[in-house]
Every structure is written in structure tokens, then in C-alpha cells.
Amino acid sequence: MTPILQINDLKTHFFTKAGVLKAVDGVSLEIGAGEIVGLVGESGSGKSITGFSIIGLVDAPGRIVGGEILFKGQNLTNLSPQEMQQFRGNRVAMIFQDPMMTLNPVLRIETQMIEAIQAHDPSISRTDAHARSRDTLGLVGISSPEERMRAYPHQFSGGMRQRVSIAIAMLNKPDLIIADEPTTALDVTIQGQVIHEMQRLCRETKTALLWITHDLAVVAGIAERICVMYAGRIVEQGLNTKVISNPIHPYTRGLLGSVPAQNRRGEPLQQIEGMVPSLLNLPEGCAFQNRCSLLTERCSLTPPDVTKTDDGRLVRCFNVTQGDTA
């Protein structure tokens, strides 16, 4: 089965006055139909820029300088801006962190939803577009969608607004949705509701989902596979159960150790010393070397390549040898 999305060695760099900032530097991942993939990392790790690169929203001074993004075999990096415009919101949609920023405050929900449909297929009548918008709103769990269509974004609560943006993303039945921290701004009970809807939609419509977040616990609950990013690279990628229960890369281990867990209550948290290095002056070799507990001489010379383990995980660390599962 060909994956919906296949990214090979993607490089997105920002050409700033202070130097070249390698926000995404050699990212490879794939997502199959109906699959949920979690992309986890701290701020500045390049996880959002990976998402923006897929959907073609990288602004100057940023540019995709290498690699390819294959969507059902078609390379998105070669598309003209016009072609990309048609593609965006139609085959691939994105949900952002802050729904107040993504919805136009002076237009009714109705107008915004109908616009999104007709932009990609002008032959659809307004009445049909209206009916489809209403049904989609109902699908994401908004009660009495007919009346709510007439409302403005400010009349909705945060959770409802995020549902509206999910509905807008779903309108054209995309094959892939990129969700960038969709529940970070929401309360726990509302977050549960939104995750519940997204899980159901992916299951029922076979939409692939790339879930970008800093919260390991959220992706642990929903994703099939998890990619952990650090300083522009994926340092560990593998099945959810494997990565969470038996992390290999020292950064993944540290990250998991710093999350408070029920079974380790009251014990001091394991912490990763130091902080994320500036992307402008990354050290030679492995980007994690300054914070790593398994540091060897090799680490400071060349960046580690991807090693495949026996259980199918891809890890960027010298301490992992071929076939190692520990």
C-alpha cells in the first residue's frame, strides 16, 4: 500500500541576517490512510515548520531547500503557487493551535464554510454548500448546527471554535489533515472531547492525520506511530507502544522521564540538563551532545545517521547499533 504522504529528507531553512537557520534538516516520514502519526518535540524543534512545509505555508526568509514531499506519489515541492493553492484545503488541510486566529472574526461561520467549499469547486451551488457545511458541523459535535451557522466566531467558546476549524478542515474531505497543537489551548475536558471527535473522524473517513504537539501523553493516547524531533531532525521514530514503553534515543528517554507519571509520584523527575541549543549555532556532530548522558567522542565529530533497529524503529544515535533493541 502506498502511503498518503511520504516525506524524504526534507530540508527547510531560513535565511536570516544572522545566518542560515536549519529549522528542518533532513526529515523523513510517511503516513498511511486512516493512520494517526504523532510528531513530538519542544519549542524550536522544527515540528510546526515540518507541517507548514507540507502544506506550502513557509514564509520568506524560509524556503524548502531540499528533499521531496510526495502526496500520493505527486511531489508537492514542484507545484506552482496556483497549483498549491488548489491543493491546500482540498486534499490536505491544516488545523492550527489558536482557533481565534484562524477564523475571520467579521464573517459568519456560514460564509467562511461556504467560501471554503466554493473556492475549490465553484460549480457547487450555495444551497448545496450550505447543506454540506451544516452536516459537517453536526459531524464534529456541534448541536443545532443550522442556527450556529449564522453565528460569528466570538459567539463560540474556545472548544466550539476549535470544532468549527476542524469542520472547515473536513469540508472538502481531505486525505490528510495536519493538526498543529490543536488541543493545547483547550481545557482538559474539552481536549478530551476534541480528541474523541478527531479519533472518530479518522476511523470513519480514513483520513490520515499528522498530530503535531509538545505533549507526549496526548499522542501516546491516539497515535499509531510517534516521531520525536530535536533541533530539526527526527531522532526517534517508531510504533507508539515501542517508543513509549522502551525509548532508545537518550532525548526520548529524557523527555519521557520529565513527564510526571502516576507510578512515580513524589520521586524527583528525571531532567534533561541544559536547554535546546540555538538553531543558529548548532554544535558539530549530534545536536543533542551537550545534554546527553551517553556522550562519546564520536558524537562531537559527525551527526549520527539513521539506524534501523530490529523492531523497525529509526533512531539517530551512535549508541544504537544495527539490530539493537535495547
Add this chain to the structure above:
Amino acid sequence: MKPLLTVSNLSRDFVKSLDMVAKLLNKLGQDYREEIVHAVDDVSFEVFRGEIVGVVGESGCGKSTLGRMVAGILPPTKGNVQFDSSQSQNQSIPDALRTQMIFQDPFSSLNPRKRVIDIVTEAPLYHQLITPAQKHEFAAEVMHRVGLDTEAMRRYPHQFSGGQRQRIGIARALAVSPEFLVCDESIAALDVSIQAQILNLFVALKDQLDLTYLFISHDISVIEHISDRVIVMYLGRIVETAPIQAFVKKPNHPYTQALLEGVPRLEVGKRQYEPISGEIPSPLSPPTGCHFHPRCKFATPRCKTEKPALREIAPQHFSACHLNDEA
């Protein structure tokens, strides 16, 4: 044992007063009322020396307002906060300094135009706890305590990362030797690996300096990790107070149960989310009776009319739910 901090019947209302037009129209026989939000509604609890008491709740439940009143930044509308200063060793410190607050946003809570040394020593100089000659030495000591490089004391806040800035905020609070710290979402703005560093720092400081904390957070896993006792708030009221073991193992109130079920957890792995329905109601017009009844699956007609009282259901474990009466 006497509690260190006693909060009794504390309430805080925020009133949106009528504008000129509404006042005029009222004179002409219209009926415009002032809009009142009961941010904190008749809250009582005690904190004992050396305890870490966690306050959880969703946005708008009044946990920050409560924290600000306990820290003395915000005057309460009703009720009072009593601090038992007879328990402290140093009697010369003014009472107002005994409680300090650490804020959420390490970017906006520090004066961008002051150097770290001045931020940290401003309060102790003003209260004459140190002399200007001791300033340098004192700043070095406080910065060392929170794990900051003392070389950096002449820098400005923008030259530090988020985690380091939060450490400056902690150093500033510790500079007046407080005994009670109110931490309002103090780690929410930080990255996961930095959160762990700051949480560990809080625990270490508690042991070194014999501190007591009121730790406010929306993040239940953090609360579970650090607290000895947990207060759960919903729309301005306390719905449950429980020692940590009971909070984790036997939550009593339906809201607490729903809240705990909804938390994403690493150890559970992949699962189906079954959330509680409904939104948090507007605090402008909270539901009658028990505030939680429109979202509660066990709601009875009584819940709609009668406000449940906070009752002790097990030692130190209080819950405000009518269901406990029937059992």
C-alpha cells in the same frame, strides 16, 4: 496542629458597572442590572506547615483569583485569609512578606528594563532586610540557590531563556525569605524538559527552606506529582478536597472523576477517549443548585435546586455532592 494558613468564606465578585446609557434608561423605567461574576464563591480551606496543596480546575474556575487573594494582591469581597505568623522563627519580618507569588508568564512578570541584580534585591532593600552594601553578595546567594549563574546578575531579563527567567522569578520571591509560596501556573509556559527542572527545584527548595506551597495548575499530572493534598474547583466553588492518594484512587465528586478520566496519560497507551459532554457554563449565569449538574451523568432533580455542601466523607476528604447523602 494549627494550620499555617486559614482561608474562611472567601469570596470575590467582579462587577461590570452600568454605563451612562444603561443608567439613564433605568431612570426611564428600564431594568438593566449590573453583571456580576462570582469568581470565587465562599471558599474555605486550611493549609498546614510544610504541605504542598494543589489547586486544579479548568479555565474560569477561579483558581487564579483565589491564588491572588491568598497572596494578598487582590482584596477579597468577603471573608478573610489568616496567616499564623506565630509559627515562624523570624518575627521581625512584616506579615505581608511571608507570602510570595510566582507567576505564570516569565516574560511579562519581570521588568524588562531592570537588571537581574536589581529585580532580585529591590524588595529586600525596600524593606531594609539588607543594606545597599550587601546587595551584590545577597543577589549572588539567592541566584545560586535557584541554580542561576551568578556571573549573569548584570544582565537583563531578555537575555535569558524561559526556564532561566522563571528561575529569576523564583529568586525574586525567595529574596524576602517567605514561608508560603503561591505558584500560579508557574510551569505552564515552559517546555517539558524545562518543566521537570523547575518542578524539581520547587521540591528541593521546599526541603531546604521549610516552605509551604499553594500550587495552582490546570495540569493534573503535575498536581498529582507534587501535591500532598488537592483542591478541585469548578466555577468558583470547591467541589472536592482530598489527600493525594484519595484523589488519585478514590475521587468522589463526578467532576473530579471526569477530569481524571480525561487526562492523557503515558502509561495508559493508545485508547478511546470518552469525554464528558458539554461546555463549562458561563460564570456570568452559572447553573442553579450544583454548578456541575448540566454536565453530570448522575444528576437528580435535587441537584438542580439545592447547592450541595462540602462535607467530610473520609478523614481529610471533603466533597460537595448530593449523591453522598443517599449512600
